[in-house]
Amino acid sequence: MIEIDQAKIDFFQNEILNWYSKFGRDFYWRKHNLTDFEYIIAEVLLQRTKAETVAKFYPSFISRFPDWQYIANASDNEIEDFLRPVGLYTQRAKRLKSLAKEMVKRDGKLPRDRQVLESIPFMGQYIANAVELVIFKQPSPLMDVNMSRVLERFFGERKLADIRYDPYLQELAYKVVAHPNSKKVNWAILDFAASVCQARKPKCNSCIFKARCSYYLNNESIFPTES
DNA sequence: ATCCTGCAAA
DNA sequence: TTTGCCGGAT
Known part of the structure; x- marks a missing residue:
């Protein structure tokens, strides 16, 4: 010990x-008051991806998919094509879509309970911590x-x-x-x-x-x- | 070659 | 517990 x-x-x-x-x-997702959706998208894009790369790509993604519904209703191919420049696109597209569907089902609301939070697709330990830190304002x-x-x-x-x-x-x-x-x-x-x-x-x-x-x-x- | 604000399937 | 995902920068 x-x-x-x-x-x-x-x-x-x-x-x-x-x-x-x-x-x-000084990144966009740090200084602006983002919606829960916008913040989680930033974290999803940042996985195994350089922050500088995400910074360039992020605005176009939010503009193409402004909320969970747009992702939930898009085809896998549409999401994949859009994600291609930042890599990990087949997995990320599939997982992002299941996350979006789950969030639509939950009416965009994030559960406070840690167990439930981590049960949402694509909500691993890291993103769950990020949600607690930035959205729930916990340390x-x-x-x-x-x-x-x-x-x-x-x-x-x-x-x-x-x-x-x-x-x-x-x-x-x-x-x-x-x-x-x-x-x-x-x-x-x-x-x-x-x-x-x-x-x-x-x-x-x-x-x-x-x-x-x-x-x-x-x-x-x-x-x-x-x- | 190795790494980047991981995650889930194998 | 390990592996695949992936383009782009170093």
């Missing part, structure tokens, strides 16, 4: 919010591969392979985003993951966290220090 140091969490929150105020990204973590990588590098590695079932990582993530402005902390972590703490070639030498980062301190020898 790995101990989670609250003081280290406080430090992390403060520093990453400070970083975010200077270097955070849930946007726990994707990127957040898990940042948290693990800074606080220490997880034990299990699958991030969804690792109790240490789950507990850690909830503690890290437990903050009056949870959305900002979440977005800050994702942006930091995309531009500094990348999977490949992380920019450790110029990183604001290196003095206290478990990953950096354990691998210091492989990062040539400037002299």
Whole structure:
């Protein structure tokens, strides 16, 4: 069992919010007051897809499919063709359509109960957390591969392979985003993951966290220090 | 080659 | 628990 140091969490929150105020990204789905539909579509498109790619594509999708009914009534082929530029289109089209049909059936209303929420097609752990965070305004973590990588590098590695079932990582993530402005902390972590703490070639030498980062301190020898 | 704000089927 | 999905950027 790995101990989670609250003081280290406080430090992390403060520093990453400070970083975010200077270097955070500014996407359409963050600043506008979107409908539930529009927000969920953004999350669906963002799966395994670069946010910058989605940013370019998103407005045209919303304009072609402005609500659940438009997707529910479209043919698989129509949705696939439209999704082609962002990839994963056969699966995404099929799953998006079942999600849309379910939401039409539910009259566009999202269930508060977590079990029921996750029973909706295409509502996995990640999107359910995103719905809780942005729509229900609860401090849930946007726990994707990127957040898990940042948290693990800074606080220490997880034990299990699958991030969804690792109790240490789950507990850690909830503690890290437990903050009056949870959305900002979440977005800050994702942006930091995309531009500094990348999977490949992380920019450790110029990183604001290196003095206290478990990953950096354990691998210091492989990062040539400037002299 | 590897990765991107995952998910569900196998 | 592992694998397929996928175009586009690096």
